């Protein structure tokens with residue numbers, strides 16, 4: 001069983017989500033399929049894929065205009081939430097500390113956080129990939145609380161149509177698994193994300209410690225998403 005999570009980012013509509021759920025209901029898979037959709041689509045979502053959000057507030061409730069709390073996500077039916085996506089880190093200045101607070105908030109309300117870590121191109125060029133991954137996990141993943149999912153997303157490869165080599169992905173995922181084990185979180189699922197497509201999904205998911213994938217662009221249309229899910233049944 002693999003975990004196949006889609007990140008719709010700021011895309012989609014109620015009709016598109018219904019069409020996707022309808023298409024997903026016709027396939028036969030043991031994999032856990034998650035769709036992380038915009039806030040507006042969560043409450044009306046029905047179907048076989050579990051629904052997730054793409055961000056959550058660090059606050060519980062109160063005067064925080066525009067924010068959405070973990071309790072509200074749970075109330076709307078979200079089972080997962082992506083935290084620390086590179087676009088949140090890049091455009092909203094989210095640090096590992098903020099990401100950990102968000103993950104903690106999700107756990108408090110029974111939502112599984114999908115915690116993203118990964119290096120920028122500059123960090124890669126500076127030979128800091130492993131350091132960034134290790135500190136990202138150590139500082140972004142709460143030590144206590146329920147189950148989490150970690151996603152390794154090399155930021156330079158997101159939406160770029162390129163991926164690290166299999167050996168690089170294996171090294172990154174092994175480091176993440178070891179770091180999580182030291183934190184008492186051995187066995188946490190670790191997803192790979194960045195430029196996953198139907199054509200590379202099977203190979204990526206055969207790499208050691210790759211327990212599934214987080215998919216951006218190719219999760220928007222069932223014709224692209226279903227081949228990824230079916231790459232390993």
Ligand code: PEP
Nearest residue numbers: 158159193194195216217
């Ligand atoms: C992402 O943004 O989480 C992602 C994996 O994007 P893409 O699949 O489009 O590279």
